[in-house]
Amino acid sequence: MGAVSVIELDHVTKIYPLKAGDVVALDDVTLRIDRGEFIAIMGPSGSGKSTLLNQIGCLDVPTRGDLLISGKNIRKMIDQELTTLRLATIGFIFQKFNLIPVLTAFENVEYPYLMKNRREDITGRVRNLLLSVGIDNAMAQHRPPELSGGQQQRVSIARALVNDPAILLCDEPTGNLDSKTGDQIMELLVELHRQGRTIITVTHDARVSRFADRIISLTDGRVS
Amino acid sequence: MAKDIILRLSIRSVRLHLLRSILAALGIVIGVVAIASMGMMGANMTLSVTDQLSDMANILVVREYTGGGMRMITTGGGGAQAIFSGSGSSDDQDWVTDKQFKDIQRIAAQYGTIYAVYSQSDRIEVGSLGGRTTIYGLDTAVIPEIFTLQEGAFPKSTNQVMVGPMLAERFGLTLGTRIDIGNPDEGTTTVRVSGILEERGMSMDMNTDSAIIGSQKLYTGIYGGEGEYTQVNIVLDDIDNADQAITDLKDELNKKGDVITVQDSSRMMESITSTLSTLTGFVMSIAGISLLVAAVSIFNVMMMSVTERIREIGILRSIGTQKGEVRRMFLYEAGILGLVGAGIGAAASLTLGYLVVLAMVGTTSYFFTPQSLIYVPFAMAVGIGICVASGVYPAWKASNLDPIEALRAE
Numbered sequence: 001m002g003a004v005s006v007i008e009l010d011h012v013t014k015i016y017p018l019k020a021g022d023v024v025a026l027d028d029v030t031l032r033i034d035r036g037e038f039i040a041i042m043g044p045s046g047s048g049k050s051t052l053l054n055q056i057g058c059l060d061v062p063t064r065g066d067l068l069i070s071g072k073n074i075r076k077m078i079d080q081e082l083t084t085l086r087l088a089t090i091g092f093i094f095q096k097f098n099l100i101p102v103l104t105a106f107e108n109v110e111y112p113y114l115m116k117n118r119r120e121d122i123t124g125r126v127r128n129l130l131l132s133v134g135i136d137n138a139m140a141q142h143r144p145p146e147l148s149g150g151q152q153q154r155v156s157i158a159r160a161l162v163n164d165p166a167i168l169l170c171d172e173p174t175g176n177l178d179s180k181t182g183d184q185i186m187e188l189l190v191e192l193h194r195q196g197r198t199i200i201t202v203t204h205d206a207r208v209s210r211f212a213d214r215i216i217s218l219t220d221g222r223v224s
Numbered sequence: 225m226a227k228d229i230i231l232r233l234s235i236r237s238v239r240l241h242l243l244r245s246i247l248a249a250l251g252i253v254i255g256v257v258a259i260a261s262m263g264m265m266g267a268n269m270t271l272s273v274t275d276q277l278s279d280m281a282n283i284l285v286v287r288e289y290t291g292g293g294m295r296m297i298t299t300g301g302g303g304a305q306a307i308f309s310g311s312g313s314s315d316d317q318d319w320v321t322d323k324q325f326k327d328i329q330r331i332a333a334q335y336g337t338i339y340a341v342y343s344q345s346d347r348i349e350v351g352s353l354g355g356r357t358t359i360y361g362l363d364t365a366v367i368p369e370i371f372t373l374q375e376g377a378f379p380k381s382t383n384q385v386m387v388g389p390m391l392a393e394r395f396g397l398t399l400g401t402r403i404d405i406g407n408p409d410e411g412t413t414t415v416r417v418s419g420i421l422e423e424r425g426m427s428m429d430m431n432t433d434s435a436i437i438g439s440q441k442l443y444t445g446i447y448g449g450e451g452e453y454t455q456v457n458i459v460l461d462d463i464d465n466a467d468q469a470i471t472d473l474k475d476e477l478n479k480k481g482d483v484i485t486v487q488d489s490s491r492m493m494e495s496i497t498s499t500l501s502t503l504t505g506f507v508m509s510i511a512g513i514s515l516l517v518a519a520v521s522i523f524n525v526m527m528m529s530v531t532e533r534i535r536e537i538g539i540l541r542s543i544g545t546q547k548g549e550v551r552r553m554f555l556y557e558a559g560i561l562g563l564v565g566a567g568i569g570a571a572a573s574l575t576l577g578y579l580v581v582l583a584m585v586g587t588t589s590y591f592f593t594p595q596s597l598i599y600v601p602f603a604m605a606v607g608i609g610i611c612v613a614s615g616v617y618p619a620w621k622a623s624n625l626d627p628i629e630a631l632r633a634e
Contacts, residue, residue: 059542087544098539100539100540111229112544159543
């Protein structure tokens with residue numbers, strides 16, 4: 001049986017119109033990512049890595065070309081549809097963790113669950129996910145500023161997984177962590193990959209890219 | 225703990241900036257107190273006046289038409305009685321004749337009790353005390369029907385009179401006290417107090433609280449003018465018949481020109497309460513300006529909240545929060561400020577409003593009536609409404625932020 005694609009870019013171009021002139025952030029990019037792949041997107045600053053990640057993450061839509069996420073073309077989707085797709089299909093892991101500071105670790109993980117399911121978690125999924133990434137019940141009652149960088153990133157991973165997304169998007173997931181903690185986070189991501197999760201990470205770090213099945217290099221908005 | 229996570233976020237955000245939130249809500253507190261207190265003051269004033277006037281609201285007063293000019297005669301007790309005079313009178317008389325009285329009885333008997341009233345302002349002396357007051361002369365058969373006694377009995381003979389409670393207090397009158405009516409130089413008539421009336425309050429037909437009320441025989445014995453009545457009063461059985469009674473009287477008696485005028489007490493009361501309502505509305509509008517100032521403060525706080533939380537909004541949007549939910553979060557925040565401010569304002573307005581009513585109206589008898597207390601929820605609703613309205617633009621702005629740009633914010 002052939003591999004099933006979860007992401008397909010067909011001649012995707014993204015142009016940002018500016019007063020000084022149009023900026024072409026992605027230029028005619030065509031690629032396909034299959035279910036269960038671990039992809040590292042690499043390239044110098046300004047090469048279009050973040051733009052590509054934002055497109056795949058449904059935070060933005062292409063100017064030209066088609067982008068299919070789990071078979072759905074996002075180019076003509078309205079904001080509400082993109083948000084719903086994001087909630088159900090994509091899990092984000094950010095370099096700066098991006099947890100909600102006024103919510104506890106538990107509530108941060110619970111938040112997307114409540115947004116999607118419109119009811120409280122009675123299955124214990126949130127608690128189990130936190131435990132699986134090494135956050136115990138006591139720690140889960142702390143707010144993000146009271147946690148270390150590594151602990152925050154673990155909470156962030158649990159939050160990304162809570163709605164069982166098809167795709168995990170990581171933007172420099174170890175960028176704000178020391179090497180030891182970074183390695184622990186990477187071990188977690190590798191374990192998730194082993195479980196069949198599709199992981200796409202933007203990174204400058206060669207140590208991160210060595211875990212990837214495939215590396216996509218971008219230069220000036222083009223796949224090189 | 226709130227089950228709605230969006231509401232939870234709003235509550236936490238308000239708590240996080242507690243001092244700023246309290247200061248913003250303080251404006252709402254002041255606005256709600258001002259509106260509720262002014263409204264309650266107006267309602268209490270209206271209720272107080274209405275209560276005092278309602279006893280005579282069903283009375284029509286018929287007087288001789290004298291052209292519409294009005295002069296005020298101060299009665300002995302300090303009250304004022306309006307009577308009409310002027311150049312328009314056809315025969316220069318300013319009294320209702322006995323024939324007219326009989327006509328009025330014939331025309332309006334179906335509508336209620338009709339009685340003629342003589343009245344005159346005159347000097348009185350009680351021992352060493354002297355002063356002026358109004359002397360009323362009424363049919364002794366009618367007197368028990370229209371007056372209530374505080375103590376004593378209704379006049380049984382010509383030299384017995386009843387006095388109003390204010391006059392009794394002013395001159396120290398008790399049952400049996402002698403009163404000399406008239407100017408000592410021109411001869412006086414001595415009468416004896418047989419009864420003291422209950423307080424009647426403000427009235428358009430007769431001001432008996434500071435007056436002497438005796439029989440028609442006593443009055444005409446002192447002043448003459450038998451059959452020349454100052455006025456004829458009609459106590460309506462049903463206030464809804466007022467218009468019909470007036471029409472009937474005017475149609476017949478004013479057929480050949482203006483002969484009589486009819487004053488409708490209920491109209492007067494409506495006019496007074498309407499004026500008071502207008503004044504209350506005006507004062508409340510002035511008080512409402514403080515809420516507008518509060519609205520600017522809330523708007524400012526909400527805009528600051530949006531600016532400070534741009535990154536948070538970006539995170540929320542990136543993890544699947546819809547625009548509408550972001551809007552709801554900020555509207556909740558504004559609503560919480562409004563609810564807290566309006567709640568404290570309502571509690572404070574019950575205390576301050578009570579004091580304002582006591583100081584301005586002189587009585588708090590009507591304070592806990594629905595007509596008065598309705599201004600508390602009304603002011604709360606206005607306060608909360610203004611708060612939420614102040615949050616609409618900031619909420620709209622927050623929800624329309626580009627998630628990518630918002631995530632880049634520091």
